[in-house]
Amino acid sequence: MAEEEVKVFRTWSSPFPLRVIWALKLKGVEFDTVYEDLSNKSPLLLQYNPVHKKVPVLLHNGKPICESLVILEYVDERWKQFPLLPQDPHERAKARFWAKFGDDKVFQSIVYGILFKQGKEREEEIPRAMEILQHLEEELKGKKFFGGEKIGLVDLALGWLAYYLGIIEEVIGLKLIDQEKFPLLLQWIQEFSTAPIIQENWPPRDKLIAKFAASREAALAQGLK
Amino acid sequence: MARTELKLLGAWPSPYVMRPRIALNIKSVDYEFLQETFGSKSQLLLESNPVHKKIPVLIHKGKPICESLIIVEYIDETWSSGPSILPSDPYDRAIAKFWGAYVDEKWFPNLRILSTAEGEAKDQVIGTIVEGLDLLEDAFVKISKGKTFFGGGQIGYLDIAFGCYLGWLRASEKMSEVKLLDEAKTPGLAKWADTFSSHPAVKDVMPEVDKLVEYGKSLVAKYRAAKAASS
Numbered sequence: 502m503a504e505e506e507v508k509v510f511r512t513w514s515s516p517f518p519l520r521v522i523w524a525l526k527l528k529g530v531e532f533d534t535v536y537e538d539l540s541n542k543s544p545l546l547l548q549y550n551p552v553h554k555k556v557p558v559l560l561h562n563g564k565p566i567c568e569s570l571v572i573l574e575y576v577d578e579r580w581k582q583f584p585l586l587p588q589d590p591h592e593r594a595k596a597r598f599w600a601k602f603g604d605d606k607v608f609q610s611i612v613y614g615i616l617f618k619q620g621k622e623r624e625e626e627i628p629r630a631m632e633i634l635q636h637l638e639e640e641l642k643g644k645k646f647f648g649g650e651k652i653g654l655v656d657l658a659l660g661w662l663a664y665y666l667g668i669i670e671e672v673i674g675l676k677l678i679d680q681e682k683f684p685l686l687l688q689w690i691q692e693f694s695t696a697p698i699i700q701e702n703w704p705p706r707d708k709l710i711a712k713f714a715a716s717r718e719a720a721l722a723q724g725l726k
Numbered sequence: 727m728a729r730t731e732l733k734l735l736g737a738w739p740s741p742y743v744m745r746p747r748i749a750l751n752i753k754s755v756d757y758e759f760l761q762e763t764f765g766s767k768s769q770l771l772l773e774s775n776p777v778h779k780k781i782p783v784l785i786h787k788g789k790p791i792c793e794s795l796i797i798v799e800y801i802d803e804t805w806s807s808g809p810s811i812l813p814s815d816p817y818d819r820a821i822a823k824f825w826g827a828y829v830d831e832k833w834f835p836n837l838r839i840l841s842t843a844e845g846e847a848k849d850q851v852i853g854t855i856v857e858g859l860d861l862l863e864d865a866f867v868k869i870s871k872g873k874t875f876f877g878g879g880q881i882g883y884l885d886i887a888f889g890c891y892l893g894w895l896r897a898s899e900k901m902s903e904v905k906l907l908d909e910a911k912t913p914g915l916a917k918w919a920d921t922f923s924s925h926p927a928v929k930d931v932m933p934e935v936d937k938l939v940e941y942g943k944s945l946v947a948k949y950r951a952a953k954a955a956s957s
Contacts, residue, residue, distance in 0.1 A: 578816040
C-alpha cells in the first residue's frame with residue numbers, strides 16, 4: 502500500500518479550512534499543512550485552485566479538491582471512521598441542507614450583512630439575522646449537536662459560529678445572541694467550542710479580533726466609495 | 727411506487743425544478759408534478775419549505791427535501807438500483823460537485839445581471855459569461871474524457887446541474903441579442919448542449935426558449951417599473 506499523501510492548504514485565520522482540519526483530525530488522518538498568505542498566493546495554490554484561487558485546498562495523493570463543503574464530503578467518503586453524514590438518504594439530505602444554509606444565509610448575514618456594514622444597513626440586517634439564527638435554534642431541539650449525539654457535518658459546517666461569532670460581537674461592540682432567545686444555540690456553542698480536537702485548533706483570539714477589525718475597516722471604506 | 731407517494735413542487739420556467747425532473751426521468755420514477763401559480767406560494771410549499779419558501783421541493787412519503795442539487799443526490803441515493811447519477815469514485819464526485827457549485831454561485835447569476843445591463847456594464851458581464859463558458863469547456867474536455875456527457879456515456883450530476891441553465895442561456899442570447907455559446911470558441915459545450923437538450927430524460931422538461939423569452943421580458947419590465955417607481 503503506497504503511503505497516503507494528504508496536504509491541507511490554509512490560512513491561520515480563515516474558518517473554512519478549519520472545517521477540513523477538524524474532519525481529518527476527528528478521523529485520525531495524518532496530514533501536512535501549508536499556510537498561505539492570500540496577499541501573496543503561492544504558485545502551488547494557483548495551480549491547485551485556478552478557478553477560485555482560495556483556501557482550503559485538500560491535496561490527496563497529488564489530486565486537488567476545492568470548496569470546503571465538497572472537501573468534507575470527499576473526506577467522509579475516503580475515510581470511513583468517525584462518519585460525518587448519517588446513512589439514511591433523507592437524513593443526509595437534511596444535513597446537506599443545513600450545511601448549505603450555514604454558508605448561504607448565516608455567514609452571508611453575519612459577516613457581509615452585519616460585520617461589514619454600519620448604520621442603517623446594519624440595523625436593517627439584524628432582525629433578518631435573528632430570523633436566520635432562529636432556524637438553527639429550532640434545529641437544535643432535543644439534540645446535543647446538529648449531528649445528534651456526536652459532531653457531524655453540520656456541526657463542522659457551522660462550527661465557525663461557535664468561536665467567530667463572539668469575535669464579531671466584540672469587534673462591532675454589539676451582542677447579537679442572548680440566553681433568553683437562543684439558549685440551545687449558546688449551549689451548542691459551549692459544547693462544540695470546547696469539544697476535543699475542536700478546542701485545540703481555534704486560531705488565537707486577540708489576533709483574530711485585530712484581523713476582523715481591519716477587514717471591517719477595509720469593507721466599510723470600500724462601501725463608502 | 728404510487729404517484730401519491732412522490733410529489734414535486736415546481737414551476738415550468740425554473741431551471742432548478744428541471745434538475746429533479748431529469749433525475750426522476752433517469753430513474754424511471756413516476757411522480758405528481760404540482761405547479762406553483764405565479765405571484766403566490768401554496769400552503770403546501772410554505773409548509774414543506776418554511777426556511778426558503780422556494781421551489782423545487784420533493785415530497786417523498788410525506789417528507790420534504792429541499793435545494794435542487796441536494797434533491798438530485800437524494801434521488802440517486804434512494805433509487806440506487808437505477809442508472810447512477812453521481813460518479814462512483816469519490817474524487818470524480820468531488821469534481822462534479824465543485825463545478826455544480828461553480829455554475830450556481832459564480833456563473834448563472836451573471837445571466838440575470840445581463841438581462842437588465844446596458845452599455846459598458848453589459849459588455850463587461852458578457853465577457854464574464856463567456857470566460858465562464860471557456861472554463862466549463864476545459865472542464866468538459868477533462869471530465870468527459872472524449873465521451874458524450876460530463877457523466878461519460880450517460881447523463882450525470884454535472885450534466886443536470888449545468889444543462890438545466892441551457893434554456894435561459896438561449897433565451898438570454900435572444901433577449902440581449904448576443905451570441906454567448908459559440909461553437910467556434912467552445913465546440914465541446916456546443917455539441918453537448920444539443921445532445922443534452924434532445925436526450926429523452928430532458929427534452930420534455932426543458933422549457934421552450936420562446937416561452938422563456940416572453941417570461942423573461944415580463945420580469946425585466948417588472949424590474950424596470952419597480953426601479954422607476956422607487957427613484
